[in-house]
Amino acid sequence: MIKKKGRQTVEFTDPVYILSHAAIGGKKEGEGPLKDDFDMIVSDDKMGQKTWELAESSFLRTAVEHAIKSAKLTTADIDYVLAGDLQNQCAATHYAIRDFPIPYFGLYGACSTMCESLSLGSVLISSGAANRVLCATSSHYCSAEKQYRSPLEYGGQRAPAAQWTVTGSGAVILSTEHAKCKITHITTGRIVDKGITDSANMGAAMAPAAMDTILAHFNDTGRTPDYYDLIVTGDLGRVGTDILCDLMLREKTDINSRHRDCGLLVYDRMRQDVHSGGSGCGCIASVFSGYLIKAIENGKYNRILLTATGALMNPLTVSEGESIPVIAHAVAIERSEI
Amino acid sequence: MIKKKGRQTVEFTDPVYILSHAAIGGKKEGEGPLKDDFDMIVSDDKMGQKTWELAESSFLRTAVEHAIKSAKLTTADIDYVLAGDLQNQCAATHYAIRDFPIPYFGLYGACSTMCESLSLGSVLISSGAANRVLCATSSHYCSAEKQYRSPLEYGGQRAPAAQWTVTGSGAVILSTEHAKCKITHITTGRIVDKGITDSANMGAAMAPAAMDTILAHFNDTGRTPDYYDLIVTGDLGRVGTDILCDLMLREKTDINSRHRDCGLLVYDRMRQDVHSGGSGCGCIASVFSGYLIKAIENGKYNRILLTATGALMNPLTVSEGESIPVIAHAVAIERSEI
Numbered sequence: 150m151i152k153k154k155g156r157q158t159v160e161f162t163d164p165v166y167i168l169s170h171a172a173i174g175g176k177k178e179g180e181g182p183l184k185d186d187f188d189m190i191v192s193d194d195k196m197g198q199k200t201w202e203l204a205e206s207s208f209l210r211t212a213v214e215h216a217i218k219s220a221k222l223t224t225a226d227i228d229y230v231l232a233g234d235l236q237n238q239c240a241a242t243h244y245a246i247r248d249f250p251i252p253y254f255g256l257y258g259a260c261s262t263m264c265e266s267l268s269l270g271s272v273l274i275s276s277g278a279a280n281r282v283l284c285a286t287s288s289h290y291c292s293a294e295k296q297y298r299s300p301l302e303y304g305g306q307r308a309p310a311a312q313w314t315v316t317g318s319g320a321v322i323l324s325t326e327h328a329k330c331k332i333t334h335i336t337t338g339r340i341v342d343k344g345i346t347d348s349a350n351m352g353a354a355m356a357p358a359a360m361d362t363i364l365a366h367f368n369d370t371g372r373t374p375d376y377y378d379l380i381v382t383g384d385l386g387r388v389g390t391d392i393l394c395d396l397m398l399r400e401k402t403d404i405n406s407r408h409r410d411c412g413l414l415v416y417d418r419m420r421q422d423v424h425s426g427g428s429g430c431g432c433i434a435s436v437f438s439g440y441l442i443k444a445i446e447n448g449k450y451n452r453i454l455l456t457a458t459g460a461l462m463n464p465l466t467v468s469e470g471e472s473i474p475v476i477a478h479a480v481a482i483e484r485s486e487i
Numbered sequence: 488m489i490k491k492k493g494r495q496t497v498e499f500t501d502p503v504y505i506l507s508h509a510a511i512g513g514k515k516e517g518e519g520p521l522k523d524d525f526d527m528i529v530s531d532d533k534m535g536q537k538t539w540e541l542a543e544s545s546f547l548r549t550a551v552e553h554a555i556k557s558a559k560l561t562t563a564d565i566d567y568v569l570a571g572d573l574q575n576q577c578a579a580t581h582y583a584i585r586d587f588p589i590p591y592f593g594l595y596g597a598c599s600t601m602c603e604s605l606s607l608g609s610v611l612i613s614s615g616a617a618n619r620v621l622c623a624t625s626s627h628y629c630s631a632e633k634q635y636r637s638p639l640e641y642g643g644q645r646a647p648a649a650q651w652t653v654t655g656s657g658a659v660i661l662s663t664e665h666a667k668c669k670i671t672h673i674t675t676g677r678i679v680d681k682g683i684t685d686s687a688n689m690g691a692a693m694a695p696a697a698m699d700t701i702l703a704h705f706n707d708t709g710r711t712p713d714y715y716d717l718i719v720t721g722d723l724g725r726v727g728t729d730i731l732c733d734l735m736l737r738e739k740t741d742i743n744s745r746h747r748d749c750g751l752l753v754y755d756r757m758r759q760d761v762h763s764g765g766s767g768c769g770c771i772a773s774v775f776s777g778y779l780i781k782a783i784e785n786g787k788y789n790r791i792l793l794t795a796t797g798a799l800m801n802p803l804t805v806s807e808g809e810s811i812p813v814i815a816h817a818v819a820i821e822r823s824e825i
Contacts, residue, residue, distance in 0.1 A: 233595060237575045
């Protein structure tokens with residue numbers, strides 16, 4: 150059953166379980182601190198494809214196949230796919246998912262898409278509309294640079310506050326069937342725009358939206374930060390993380406010791422030259438579908454609040470002088486004793 | 488309650504009602520056959536904004552405001568907004584919805600987005616996660632031409648099979664509260680790609696996906712075309728409509744007499760120089776939120792199967808030689824005796 154809690158949260162009184170998960174990363178991700186938590190590291194970031202766009206589709210397709218296979222299911226067992234990515238018109242997802250004859254809902258929440266898919270997927274499961282829902286997102290450094298900034302061949306300098314788009318994909322299958330990891334609540338974000346216009350400083354644009362949703366989660370549920378082992382964001386990077394923790398302190402809510410950011414977990418900033426940290430739909434997706442779920446399954450953590458932030462501008466709106474609207478969606482995940 | 492019916496359909500045993508609706512159109516839409524069914528016609532397609540992109544946001548914002556106002560509600564009464572558009576990264580929607588402090592799920596289904604939002608919105612209502620959900624989409628001829636084809640100033644010739652993007656927006660509020668129009672079933676599409684590569688002939692690309700979903704609806708529910716007064720698509724245009732009716736006949740399912748296409752309803756093709764007909768997220772959204780819902784409410788029609796089709800490519804993938812993946816989502820709508 151689903152119970153409304155306050156303005157932005159719903160609780161699943163029968164929890165939604167994470168039946169299987171898959172995290173696929175590229176070469177750079179395979180050289181980072183989480184390299185052993187990916188299910189597959191691909192040394193060829195082009196995945197044998199002729200374009201970066203199709204390469205990203207291959208990452209997503211591989212993650213989806215892996216999640217289905219590791220649950221010992223077939224495509225016929227999946228009721229819905231909920232997915233999206235950063236390419237214009239979410240093309241990476243469409244060219245991947247056309248290979249799976251599964252009812253499909255396309256989502257766009259920029260880097261918040263993974264938590265959006267987990268949220269709507271949980272509602273589909275909990276409502277009885279579906280028995281199994283596959284949630285997935287992807288990103289690719291080369292397709293993102295080409296589309297959002299400039300072609301790699303141009304060799305443009307990166308700003309210190311800029312983040313490095315993760316090449317990778319994560320996929321999970323949600324189900325009513327008991328598993329070690331469960332979703333208990335979702336808190337859905339509102340669009341927040343604090344007037345930031347610098348698209349090389351997404352952390353600054355996104356931190357206020359993360360705060361808005363995390364505070365809403367605490368207000369709606371009556372919980373405090375110490376309920377969770379980790380409060381995870383994806384992906385604020387170094388700049389955004391500092392801003393978020395500072396903003397939360399001003400609201401008398403200290404999350405410093407519990408906060409982790411997927412953009413800081415996935416790379417070694419000092420060694421891997423990623424400036425403010427990782428980003429992209431594939432960052433939180435692969436860190437969650439790999440490292441975080443495994444850490445819950447093996448008992449390292451019991452309760453995580455996963456908050457994905459998405460910057461909702463496009464290059465045209467920014468060049469036309471508009472500021473950056475942002476959204477953040479949170480999902481409460483717990484270890485389940487089965 | 489929600490009941491699964493077959494592979495792609497769910498039934499709402501407690502129907503979801505359409506509490507209010509708003510259709511906003513531009514100058515050309517106000518000169519078409521449905522001019523009296525729009526709630527507002529705006530003679531300035533730029534809506535007083537400095538860019539076409541922001542103008543599209545204004546259309547969407549106006550539709551959302553109108554739908555909320557005509558239900559005598561405020562933003563605080565709406566639990567979720569589900570919306571999307573055709574601009575890169577769905578920017579028209581984000582710059583409109585940032586003005587409404589309502590939890591938001593962003594969708595991308597190209598021109599299928601309105602039925603996608605009605606589908607997921609109905610699940611949110613029926614599951615108890617929400618009491619009221621606002622579903623909306625928009626499109627704008629000038630922002631779409633600029634992004635997908637060429638700037639208007641270029642004066643490029645249009646192909647005979649090309650469609651004309653509707654400048655407009657539609658919004659509805661779904662609710663558990665009884666109203667004259669209700670949603671009883673949704674049938675969610677799978678991605679279909681028959682290898683069409685000509686993005687000036689979307690009708691040909693989209694017709695097979697429409698057929699796939701309409702046939703799935705009949706298979707899953709045991710219904711035949713004569714159950715419905717109208718089987719509506721949006722937007723196949725003249726070319727796609729002929730292909731769909733032909734393909735359906737080959738499957739021994741005659742929908743000829745009952746079929747209508749929003750792209751053919753919204754303009755007078757002969758008089759308004761729109762080639763194959765209208766298209767865009769705002770086409771089915773405004774035709775449904777205006778003409779069709781009113782026709783159900785006033786008893787002209789009792790049962791409509793609304794099927795929105797979306798072409799899921801982007802200009803880059805087409806220029807790289809890829810074919811056009813397409814999806815279609817169907818929603819069964821009935822007159823409710825209240």
